[in-house]
Amino acid sequence: xxxxxxxxxxxxxxxxxxxxxxxxxxxxxxxxxxxxxxxxxxxxxxxxxxxxxxxxxxxxxxxxxxxxxxxxxxxxxxxxxxxxxxxxxxxxxxxxxxxxxxxxxxxxxxxxxxxxxxxxxxxxxxxxxxxxxxxxxxxxxxxxxxxxxxxxxxxxxxxxxxxxxxxxxxxxxxxxxxxxxxxxxxxxxxxxxxxxxxxxxxxx
Numbered sequence: 011x012x013x014x015x016x017x018x019x020x021x022x023x024x025x026x027x028x029x030x031x032x033x034x035x036x037x038x039x040x041x042x043x044x045x046x047x048x049x050x051x052x053x054x055x056x057x058x059x060x061x062x063x064x065x066x067x068x069x070x071x072x073x074x075x076x077x078x079x080x081x082x083x084x085x086x087x088x089x090x091x092x093x094x095x096x097x098x099x100x101x102x103x104x105x106x107x108x109x110x111x112x113x114x115x116x117x118x119x120x121x122x123x124x125x126x127x128x129x130x131x132x133x134x135x136x137x138x139x140x141x142x143x144x145x146x147x148x149x150x151x152x153x154x155x156x157x158x159x160x161x162x163x164x165x166x167x168x169x170x171x172x173x174x175x176x177x178x179x180x181x182x183x184x185x186x187x188x189x190x191x192x193x194x195x196x197x198x199x200x201x202x203x204x205x206x207x208x209x210x211x212x213x214x
Contacts (some may be wrong), residue, residue, distance in 0.1 A: 026043075069153060
């Protein structure tokens with residue numbers, strides 16, 4: 011099986027729609043122009059047999075432009091062949107067409123991306139929050155959202171307060187150390203910052 015064959019077919023058929031191609035560990039990624047997503051997704055399903063949308067995720071490249079990426083993981087169930095599609099979206103216009111009409115399972119995936127990252131999917135049949143409550147003013151997976159959370163008050167609906175991070179799972183710092191040192195669960199709020207490869211217990 012040639013892992014890049016489906017991508018090459020798409021490139022040949024839609025040469026002006028491909029911004030970038032990447033092959034890594036036998037997995038191919040195509041970065042598409044957002045306006046071409048639905049046409050290429052339809053061809054991937056109907057022309058190349060990608061009948062299973064595994065997941066839709068998103069990435070926040072805070073400080074870069076375009077800021078956001080939406081990532082589509084596709085699979086041919088019979089052969090387990092895989093293809094990854096990406097679109098990049100501006101911070102000023104974080105919106106792309108829905109693919110629910112192509113893969114119905116995209117419904118909840120797109121709702122989660124909308125809820126957590128604030129990316130909208132035009133044409134989605136029911137674009138509501140799926141984890142946070144309606145009216146919640148923030149998108150918690152954006153990189154400018156603090157780990158402790160933000161205060162919110164919505165009368166008669168819900169409220170939140172910043173959460174203490176002591177002993178929490180996200181207490182980490184940049185380091186050149188091993189994964190044992192970088193692992194957030196290995197640290198507590200207020201612990202000294204590890205120096206390079208020196209574990210905390212050896213610093214004391």
